[in-house]
Amino acid sequence: MCSDGRRRCLRPAGSRCRPRTRSGRSRSGRSCPHRIGRSSSTSRAGSTSRCRPRETPRAAGRFDETRRAVYTPGRLSVNPHYRPATLRPVRPLGRLRAPQPFVRGVPIVTVRTRIAPSPTGDPHVGTAYVALFNYCFARQHGGQFLLRIEDTDQVRSTRESEDAILKSLKWLGLTWDEGPDIGGPHGPYRQSERSAIYREHCDLLLERGHAFRCFCTPQRLDELRKVQQSGGQTAGYDGLCRGLSVAEAQSRALEGESHVVRMVVPRTGTCTINDRLRGTIEIDWVQVDMQVLLKSDGLPTYHLANVVDDHLMGITHVLRGEEWISSAPKHVLLYSYFGWEMPELCHLPLLRNPDKSKLSKRKNPTSIVYYERMGYLAEALLNYLGMMAWSMPDEREKFSLDEMVKAFDLSRVSLGGPVFDQAKLSWLNARYLRENLTPEQFVERVRTWALNTEYLGAVVPLVQSRIERLSDLGGLAGFFLQGTVEFRVEDLVIKGLDQEGLRRALQFTAWRLDEVTPFKSEPLGLALRQLAELCGVKAKDFLRPIFVALTGKPVSTPLFETMTVLGRDLCRARLRLAIEALGPMTAKEEKKWRKELDGVG
RNA sequence: GUCCCCAUCGUCUAGUCUGGCCCAGGACACCGGCCUUUCACGUCGGCGACGCGGGUUCAAAUCCCGCUGGGGACGCCA
Numbered sequence A: 001m002c003s004d005g006r007r008r009c010l011r012p013a014g015s016r017c018r019p020r021t022r023s024g025r026s027r028s029g030r031s032c033p034h035r036i037g038r039s040s041s042t043s044r045a046g047s048t049s050r051c052r053p054r055e056t057p058r059a060a061g062r063f064d065e066t067r068r069a070v071y072t073p074g075r076l077s078v079n080p081h082y083r084p085a086t087l088r089p090v091r092p093l094g095r096l097r098a099p100q101p102f103v104r105g106v107p108i109v110t111v112r113t114r115i116a117p118s119p120t121g122d123p124h125v126g127t128a129y130v131a132l133f134n135y136c137f138a139r140q141h142g143g144q145f146l147l148r149i150e151d152t153d154q155v156r157s158t159r160e161s162e163d164a165i166l167k168s169l170k171w172l173g174l175t176w177d178e179g180p181d182i183g184g185p186h187g188p189y190r191q192s193e194r195s196a197i198y199r200e201h202c203d204l205l206l207e208r209g210h211a212f213r214c215f216c217t218p219q220r221l222d223e224l225r226k227v228q229q230s231g232g233q234t235a236g237y238d239g240l241c242r243g244l245s246v247a248e249a250q251s252r253a254l255e256g257e258s259h260v261v262r263m264v265v266p267r268t269g270t271c272t273i274n275d276r277l278r279g280t281i282e283i284d285w286v287q288v289d290m291q292v293l294l295k296s297d298g299l300p301t302y303h304l305a306n307v308v309d310d311h312l313m314g315i316t317h318v319l320r321g322e323e324w325i326s327s328a329p330k331h332v333l334l335y336s337y338f339g340w341e342m343p344e345l346c347h348l349p350l351l352r353n354p355d356k357s358k359l360s361k362r363k364n365p366t367s368i369v370y371y372e373r374m375g376y377l378a379e380a381l382l383n384y385l386g387m388m389a390w391s392m393p394d395e396r397e398k399f400s401l402d403e404m405v406k407a408f409d410l411s412r413v414s415l416g417g418p419v420f421d422q423a424k425l426s427w428l429n430a431r432y433l434r435e436n437l438t439p440e441q442f443v444e445r446v447r448t449w450a451l452n453t454e455y456l457g458a459v460v461p462l463v464q465s466r467i468e469r470l471s472d473l474g475g476l477a478g479f480f481l482q483g484t485v486e487f488r489v490e491d492l493v494i495k496g497l498d499q500e501g502l503r504r505a506l507q508f509t510a511w512r513l514d515e516v517t518p519f520k521s522e523p524l525g526l527a528l529r530q531l532a533e534l535c536g537v538k539a540k541d542f543l544r545p546i547f548v549a550l551t552g553k554p555v556s557t558p559l560f561e562t563m564t565v566l567g568r569d570l571c572r573a574r575l576r577l578a579i580e581a582l583g584p585m586t587a588k589e590e591k592k593w594r595k596e597l598d599g600v601g
Numbered sequence B: 001g002u003c004c005c006c007a008u009c010g011u012c013u014a015g016u017c018u019g020g021c022c023c024a025g026g027a028c029a030c031c032g033g034c035c036u037u038u039c040a041c042g043u044c045g046g047c048g049a050c051g052c053g054g055g056u057u058c059a060a061a062u063c064c065c066g067c068u069g070g071g072g073a074c075g076c077c078a
Helices: A040-042 A126-139 A159-172 A195-207 A218-230 A246-254 A302-312 A322-338 A369-374 A376-385 A401-407 A422-435 A438-447 A453-464 A470-481 A500-516 A520-534 A541-552 A559-566 A566-580 A587-600
Strands: A069-072 A075-078 A110-116 A142-146 A211-214 A260-263 A270-275 A281-284 A293-294 A315-323 A344-348
Touching: A040 A281, A069 A322, A075 A438, A110 A126, A110 A315, A126 A142, A126 A159, A126 A344, A126 A369, A126 A401, A159 A369, A159 A376, A195 A211, A195 A260, A195 A293, A195 A322, A211 A246, A270 A344, A270 A566, A281 A322, A293 A302, A302 A322, A315 A322, A315 A422, A322 A344, A344 A401, A344 A438, A344 A520, A369 A376, A369 A541, A369 A566, A376 A401, A401 A438, A453 A470, A453 A559, A500 A520, A500 A566, A500 A587, A541 A559, A541 A566
Parallel strands: A110 A142, A315 A344
Antiparallel strands: A069 A075, A211 A260, A260 A293, A270 A281
């Protein structure tokens, strides 16, 4: 009788031994169809090579979450995924060692998760979505959730963006136990402040021959990529500098020659990744590039910094977007080079645009600030994010953060990429508005949203001299309180531009607006006047359709100041609505226009 | 192009692991009725999906294989 005792079954015991579900179908014909049977954890651990049944990825959620090396009185359970490293453990240099509390000589590992945003733009709803899942997972297991800023891209990272991200996550009600703003025992939590740590670790890899210096120029790499791509090969570094002797590389580096450090990646064999939801994923090493670890500016790339920090900060579970699956082998390799234990990986499905592509601000508002300014309540947005790819066991759709934490179960994550549907978000928000707020609380919400000194105070200078009675305010400045505005298409039309020219002009404006920093009156004016010139239209005419798109009216408050008050996100959204009203941009146009705009610089 | 991931109503999803309670349940959107001075809310109803083809089985949305489709990755970005 099979091991399922509930029913009579004639199958022999062990017949439940099955290939793992869903994942890796395409490859399972290669060897043992029972995927777990050939995972390296089994063979390296020296146990029998016979296939044995194991929980499927989804079922895994019902097992011990904290199983890396959990101390429970009288029992030590060990992570079945754990593989002894192929290399000797790193020598225990104080700072190189991960923090690990002990009780009677047994390490206690609590669940520690993190969100690690890169401060290179607006706070993204995708960041909030991943943060939410990490938060819930950690909280549910009584663990910690931390925030780390991944600002190793010196060119694109800004403090302004970092502040905005922190502010938005706080607005949503997500809190972290350690982070750049509140500190913690494993800081600093800003990668730009940890360069020495990465360099130290990079040196270690260099010393052990797991990494090498590369002196190739970006030009050579560009050409290489082109050749490879046209030849239909997998693009990737060809290993030229790998052939350099250590002595030569060292002396060239010493002479100050610009170079990067790349990791050594095997050219044969297969990397096995364990994903909490997807089971075993196999990627051939040839598919993995010899990734740059340390850039020529001396700062690490994501891959190095992320692995080093996750280890040093004691991260036990990495919940991140699906887009990272293909670079997971690099991370697996780095952990093994350092001799560190791999955290458990779990790749969440990506949020999608209505056309199913990865959520992008070109096709959908993605900034948390946009949703805040549109008048969505933080708890409604967070709730909505919680029903992306996840559902309550009782299928209830409205739930608070605390309720989500209590009921959270990773195995309830569904893998199909969810489309971010603003209509459903609006419905949910409406429910919060009428079900969760007393009239007094409602008043308070409206006040904190826009009827406050800060926001109204910014509007007043623009309207005070233009109205005769206070009651004129609604007519003149109502658009400041609206999310989107209605306009007449004929009000967009100007002399000297046909419909296509007009659409192009508005699209140029939308693009430029994303680049203008700070988003203030003067730089905006400068940028838009430049665009008018580019389009061959007088500034006065050029600005009119923008004006109409943003305010809904041909006459209103001064444009640049108005834009400043409305903010980037609302401006972008309204501009897009106007463009769509005139006829949405085609892919062809996008390519052509982008080129024309970039050509000007 | 190469590699990887994924696949239930238009959308979010339950059910898939542990095959039978499923000729598939809920929600959004849409359409219609009721309630109502209007609208909204509420309420009742309608429309609407297991991508296709094989296999295993007494039995397949559920397990296996193939195909198709969608997505992601292929940076001195993260």
